[in-house]
Structures are given as C-alpha cells and as structure tokens.
Amino acid sequence: MDAKTGYTSPIFGSYASDVEMPTTKLNHDPVEPRIASEIIREYIGTEGNAHQNLCTFVQTYMEPEAAELMKDTLEKNAIDKDEYPMTADLENRCVKIIQDLWHADQNEQPMGTSTVGSSEACMLGGLAALFRWKALAKEAGIDIYSSHRPNLVITSGYQVCWEKFCRYWDIEMREVPMDADHLYMTPEQCMKYVDDHTIAVVCILGITYTGRYDDVKGIDAALTEYNKTTNMPVRIHVDAASGGMVAPFIEPDLEWDFRLPNVWSISTSGHKYGLVYPGIGWIEWRSKEALPEDLIFWVSYLGGQEATMAINFSRSASQIIGQYYAFMRNGFEGYKEIQQRTMDVAHHLVEGIKKMGIFIMYEEATEIPILCWSLDPAAGKKWTLYDLDDRLRMHGWQIPAYPLPANMEDVTCQRIVTRADLSMSMADKFLKDMAAEIKNLDNATVIGQQDSNISKKSFDHSGR
Numbered sequence: 001m002d003a004k005t006g007y008t009s010p011i012f013g014s015y016a017s018d019v020e021m022p023t024t025k026l027n028h029d030p031v032e033p034r035i036a037s038e039i040i041r042e043y044i045g046t047e048g049n050a051h052q053n054l055c056t057f058v059q060t061y062m063e064p065e066a067a068e069l070m071k072d073t074l075e076k077n078a079i080d081k082d083e084y085p086m087t088a089d090l091e092n093r094c095v096k097i098i099q100d101l102w103h104a105d106q107n108e109q110p111m112g113t114s115t116v117g118s119s120e121a122c123m124l125g126g127l128a129a130l131f132r133w134k135a136l137a138k139e140a141g142i143d144i145y146s147s148h149r150p151n152l153v154i155t156s157g158y159q160v161c162w163e164k165f166c167r168y169w170d171i172e173m174r175e176v177p178m179d180a181d182h183l184y185m186t187p188e189q190c191m192k193y194v195d196d197h198t199i200a201v202v203c204i205l206g207i208t209y210t211g212r213y214d215d216v217k218g219i220d221a222a223l224t225e226y227n228k229t230t231n232m233p234v235r236i237h238v239d240a241a242s243g244g245m246v247a248p249f250i251e252p253d254l255e256w257d258f259r260l261p262n263v264w265s266i267s268t269s270g271h272k273y274g275l276v277y278p279g280i281g282w283i284e285w286r287s288k289e290a291l292p293e294d295l296i297f298w299v300s301y302l303g304g305q306e307a308t309m310a311i312n313f314s315r316s317a318s319q320i321i322g323q324y325y326a327f328m329r330n331g332f333e334g335y336k337e338i339q340q341r342t343m344d345v346a347h348h349l350v351e352g353i354k355k356m357g358i359f360i361m362y363e364e365a366t367e368i369p370i371l372c373w374s375l376d377p378a379a380g381k382k383w384t385l386y387d388l389d390d391r392l393r394m395h396g397w398q399i400p401a402y403p404l405p406a407n408m409e410d411v412t413c414q415r416i417v418t419r420a421d422l423s424m425s426m427a428d429k430f431l432k433d434m435a436a437e438i439k440n441l442d443n444a445t446v447i448g449q450q451d452s453n454i455s456k457k458s459f460d461h462s463g464r
Contacts (some may be wrong), residue, residue, distance in 0.1 A: 011038045053398040054416045054430070057208075057242055057272040061421035066325050070277065070318040078114070078317035079308070082300045087317045090324040097327055098282055100246040102257040102266055108287035110258070112297075113309045114270075114280060114320050118241040119161035121283035124295070125237040126152065126165045127199035128265060128285065131292040132235070140231050142196065149238030152200060153193045155185040155214060156406035157207040159241065171199065177407035183362060184212040187222035194223075196232040199395050200264075202238055205243030207257055208342075209404055209415070210363045211370025212242060213256065218258040227262070235264040235290075244268030245275075246368045249336040250343060264290040270319065273339065273368070275326045275420060280319035338420050342369045343428050346418035352431040356438065362404075362413060369418035374411050383441040385414050391437035397430060 011017050020027065021043065031039075050060040062070075073087075081088035095112040104110040115121045131149065137144050144150070151172035154162055158175070166173040174193040176185050190201060201223065207251075216238060227233040238244070238256060242393040245268055249252055257263060263286065270280035285291040291309065297304040321419050330338065346365035353359055358379035363372040369442070375385050385401035392399055404411045 011035055012042075046257075048393075048398050051398050051421055051426075052396040052420070054418075055398055055400050057269070057417050057419075058278050059271050059275055060419060062275070062322065062326075062414050063329070066322055066329070067277075068326055070322045070401050073318045073321050074316050076317040076321075078315050078320055079202050079299075079310075079313050081306050081308075084317060087321065088306065091317075091320045094282070094320065094323050094327065095284070097232075098268070099284055102244070102284060102286060104286060108289075110284060110286055110307070111288060111291050111307065112282060112284035114282055114323075115267075115310055116281060116312050116315060117271065117279040118239070118267050118269035118281040119159075119164075121269075121281040122136045122159075122161045122237075122239055122241075123165055124283050124309060125170075125239075125267050126162070126169070126200070126202075126264040127293050129235065129237060129296055130153065130171065131294055132290075133197075133199040133232075135292065136232050140196075142232075143220050148197050150197050150199045151193075151195070152202060153190060153198055154202040155207060156203070157183075157204065157212075157241070157404075159204075159208050162202060162239075172197075174198075175406055177309070178405060179407055183207070183210045185214040185219065187215060187218040191222050192218050194226060194234055196230060198234050200235055203238050203256075205238055205247060206242035206368045207371070208242075209402075209413070210277045210367070210372050211242070211368045211415075212363060213247075213367045216256040216263070217260060220262045223262045229269075234262075236262045238263055238266040239372075241269040242272050242370075245270075245273040245335070246339050246365050249261060249332070249339045251367070258286045270323045273342075274323060275330070275335075275338065276319055276322045278319070280323055294329055299459060339369075342418050342422075345369070345422055345424055346371055346416070348424060349416060349418065349427050349431065352427075353434070356435065358438070362411075363415075365418070369410055370415060371418075372413050372415040374413045381442070385443070387441055388434075388437060389414065391441060392433065395433040396438075397433065 019031055019035055019039055020038060051372060076084050076087050091114050099110050099112060122186050133150055134144055149170060149172045151174050152166055153174045153176065154174040156177050158415035163173060174192060176189045184207060185203065194201065201219060203216045203219055205213050220236060223234055233262040244266060247256060257266060265283060265285045267281065267283040270276045295309055296307050324350055343365055350364045350371050353373060354361060358381065359373040360376045361373050363370055365371050375381060389399060389401045399414050399416060401412055401414050403409045404413055
C-alpha cells in the first residue's frame with residue numbers, strides 16, 4: 001500500500017505480477033494473499049464461460065444468498081454428525097423430502113443419504129444390489145465364485161460410473177444396445193439379458209447422450225412376471241441423476257419411482273436439476289430390506305446412534321446446506337416453475353434448430369430439457385458437426401460433437417443441456433450465432449475436419 005495515498009498498489013503492471021505460479025513443487029516464500037488470489041483468478045479466467053457451457057448438466061448458478069450461505073458453512077464436516085447435529089438434521093430433512101417426492105412408503109422404513117455426487121450414489125445402489133444378490137445366491141446354493149460372474153443389465157447409453165462399478169467389483173456389464181427406433185431401454189430388449197446371475201437392472205431416467213427415459217414401468221412389469229418364475233428375484237435401481245429432480249414436477253403422474261414394486265433404490269444428483277452447486281448427490285432405498293445391514297455403519301449423534309452409508313468420509317457440509325436452502329427457497333411450486341421454464345427454453349431451441357432445415361432431431365426435450373441432433377446427410381454439407389463445434393467455440397459456446405453409443409456409433413450428434421440460467425434472450429443469441437457459423441461454413445473454401453479423416457470423438461458425460 002502506498003504510504004502517502006493509502007491506495008493499494010496495482011498487481012498487474014507492477015513487479016507483483018511477476019510472481020511465479022508453482023507447478024511441480026512449492027514456492028520458497030509466501031505470497032501476499034491479494035496477489036495470490038488475483039494471479040490465480042487471471043489464470044483460470046482463460047477458461048470457458050460456465051454459463052455458455054451447454055454440454056454440462058452441472059448447475060452453474062445459485063442466488064447470491066445461497067452462495068453466501070454455502071461459503072459461510074464450508075468448514076462444517078458433513079461426517080461429524082455429533083459436532084454438527086443441526087447440519088445432520090438438515091441432511092435428514094433433505095432425505096425425507098426426496099423420499100416424499102419419489103413416493104416412498106414410510107411404513108416400509110425407507111433409508112437414504114447424501115453423497116458427493118450421483119456417481120457415489122450409483123456405487124452405493126450397485127453395492128446394495130450386489131450384496132442382496134450374494135445373500136440370495138447363498139440361499140439358492142449358487143456358487144458366487146464360479147465362472148458365471150454376477151451381471152448388471154443396463155442400456156448402452158450408461159454413464160461411465162457404471163462401468164467403473166462393474167470393473168471395481170468384477171461384475172459383467174450387459175449392455176442393451178440402442179437403435180434409431182429405441183433411444184432408451186424397453187422391456188422386450190431388457191429381458192433378453194436377465195438371468196439368475198443378474199444383480200439388478202439399472203434404468204436411467206435421463207440418458208446422458210439423448211435425455212430419454214428408460215421404460216421403467218414396462219421393465220418393472222416384465223420383472224414382476226419374471227420374478228414369479230425364480231427364487232432369484234431381480235430388482236431395479238433407477239439412475240435418476242437428471243430426471244429425478246425433473247419428473248416429479250413436470251410429469252408427476254409418470255410412474256417410475258417407488259410406486260413401482262421392483263424399484264428398490266433411486267439415485268439423483270443435487271447439483272444438476274436439484275439446483276445446487278457441485279458436488280451433492282442423493283440415494284434412497286425403498287425399505288430397510290433393500291439396504292443390506294452390512295452396508296450400514298453407525299456413528300454417534302445426539303447421544304444416540306445414527307446410520308451412515310456413504311463411501312466418502314470428511315467433506316464439507318456446505319452442499320447439503322445448499323440443497324436444503326434450494327428446497328426451502330423454492331418449494332414445490334418454485335421447482336415446478338423453474339423446471340417448466342427450463343423446458344420452455346429447450347423447446348424454443350428445438351424449434352429454432354429445426355427451422356434451419358439441415359438437421360435430424362434425435363431428441364426434442366420430450367422428458368428433460370435436453371435436445372440432440374445430427375447433420376442430415378441429405379443436406380449435402382461438406383462440413384461436419386465437429387467443424388460447427390469449433391466455430392461455435394469462437395463465440396464462447398461449448399457444444400461438443402460426439403458419436404452415439406454402441407450400435408449407433410456411426411451417428412455423430414451435438415447435444416444441448418438447458419439449465420435454469422439459460423434465458424430466452426441467450427437462447428436467441430445462440431441460435432443467431434449458430435446460423436451465422438453455418439453460413440460461414442457453407443462459404444468456406446477449406447473445411448477443417450472431415451468424418452473420413454478423423455477418428456470418432458467423444459466427450460466425458462461428467463458432472464456426476
């Protein structure tokens with residue numbers, strides 16, 4: 001600080017900006033906090049604008065009051081329920097609120113917990129299914145260590161956390177392929193893969209590639225009939241990372257949750273359409289029977305014992321508090337209004353892209369606010385969606401091109417995930433930028449990327 005004026009010396013344009021950022025080892029001397037903060041802020045400022053990242057499901061906006069509340073509670077350790085009993089109570093309230101949204105019957109003693117994200121929640125749902133299967137297999141005299149590994153049935157449009165789960169626990173992943181007529185899993189397709197070694201069928205409520213819902217009700221009915229013929233009943237885990245916080249408000253009469261008898265666990269992501277910054281996820285089991293006792297651990301809480309099932313231990317409770325804020329702040333009608341408005345923006349984008357007349361729409365935000373399209377070969381364009389991806393990045397928009405999963409790898413798509421912070425005016429700006437770049441590509445004499453000259457690209461459907 002200048003002794004005469006009292007002003008703080010500027011960082012940029014002064015020797016302060018020459019501070020080197022450590023890369024492989026700690027710097028020798030401390031750095032003034034203001035300088036360290038600004039240098040780091042400048043460095044990460046070269047990244048993309050989160051609000052223009054239309055490929056991520058992850059929440060990119062919360063109200064200032066929510067952000068301030070979460071900032072003020074960063075030091076609270078979510079696992080330390082005895083030291084932070086009121087925070088633990090807020091977590092339990094969130095669990096109960098979600099159980100109510102998903103029509104859990106309290107007489108069955110449903111159980112649930114928060115997680116770091118829906119990937120951890122999926123891991124817990126898978127582990128519970130595996131432990132249940134092992135117990136049934138032991139009773140049925142099935143050798144669980146035989147050459148017939150336990151298997152998990154899931155659509156080929158799965159999120160990578162399921163591949164990790166199967167690899168970690170030596171489970172055969174049975175992928176039900178998608179096709180142009182079925183961009184989701186049907187009961188007819190699913191049941192071809194089910195047998196006595198199936199630990200669970202995973203139904204996805206909002207497939208990451210296309211946004212579609214698997215036919216949970218139809219698969220539940222098919223499993224009901226199947227379970228009458230076997231002493232190894234198969235249950236459903238619903239991976240509702242996206243749809244779990246959309247369907248209750250947009251399609252309340254859609255039966256996909258605990259109203260169906262074979263749905264034994266459901267996971268969701270609070271940091272997607274739960275409207276909370278990352279990372280927070282939730283998992284619920286329909287009953288005590290659905291969650292094997294071996295997966296429950298007990299910790300001290302208010303002089304008693306509190307059940308805990310999460311894989312992770314020490315982590316900030318700020319996201320849990322942020323979730324409770326979102327529930328309290330919005331209420332049912334607030335969530336309904338936000339999700340419907342987000343759907344309206346998605347439908348506006350669908351109509352704008354369809355009017356361009358050169359795309360095949362694979363998804364038109366029919367269930368969650370996602371739209372997905374490919375370039376129509378009949379349009380005769382010399383450029384690809386990879387080229388359009390590159391051009392849109394010049395405007396700050398991040399909409400990667402990627403191939404669809406197994407059985408449809410030859411189809412290259414782009415996808416937009418509409419979130420609450422994408423306004424109609426920003427949607428119009430995107431459509432204007434997209435139209436301008438299509439015109440530029442049509443008039444270009446050199447095209448950067450041709451499908452025949454590049455390997456198929458994909459991207460990480462992350463934000464779990």
